[in-house]
Amino acid sequence: MAVLSHDAYYRDFDDLPPDSLGHRNFDHPDSLETELLIRHLRALKSGAVVEAPIYDFKRHARAPETRRVTPRKVVLVDGILLYAEPELRKLFDVRIYVDTDADLRLIRRIRRDIAERGRTFESVVTQYEATVRPMHLEFVEPSKRYADIIIPEGGENSVALDFLMARLEQILGP
Numbered sequence: 001m002a003v004l005s006h007d008a009y010y011r012d013f014d015d016l017p018p019d020s021l022g023h024r025n026f027d028h029p030d031s032l033e034t035e036l037l038i039r040h041l042r043a044l045k046s047g048a049v050v051e052a053p054i055y056d057f058k059r060h061a062r063a064p065e066t067r068r069v070t071p072r073k074v075v076l077v078d079g080i081l082l083y084a085e086p087e088l089r090k091l092f093d094v095r096i097y098v099d100t101d102a103d104l105r106l107i108r109r110i111r112r113d114i115a116e117r118g119r120t121f122e123s124v125v126t127q128y129e130a131t132v133r134p135m136h137l138e139f140v141e142p143s144k145r146y147a148d149i150i151i152p153e154g155g156e157n158s159v160a161l162d163f164l165m166a167r168l169e170q171i172l173g174p
Contacts, residue, residue, distance in 0.1 A: 001168075002044060002072040006079025008053050009037045013060045024060075026127075027135035029081050034088055037077075041091045044071045057117045073172055080136075083143035096164070097147035098154045102133075
């Protein structure tokens, strides 16, 4: 299985002054170079290898190196803004939306951003109130209507995960 993360396709803001980055809206679909992800998915579907970007969230810039992704029978693409993009939606054979309660999403974001991205609690909460929550309500939540399957409780939903695993095994074969 090949895996692509929409988060790796954030636009490169390396040329902007660091003090302006705190005011950017990283939760709007325009902050991602979805056109490149679309090209990469089409290339993988046609059997070509792609060089996926690697994004450094501490610097708000892409790393100079890339990650080689080879075509496979199954290409898993993750990201919260995938279904907000009509051209991208067309490329998926199965669209799965993992529905998680807002309080759990916020707790996970706080833990991740502090531990992995060197952020402060205050900066995470400020960003959540200013952009994360409004963009979730404007783009992410409404996009779940495009999902073929909605999984409540995410990874805790063993029934849904069993169905998905059975389908994957069917696609991949013996």
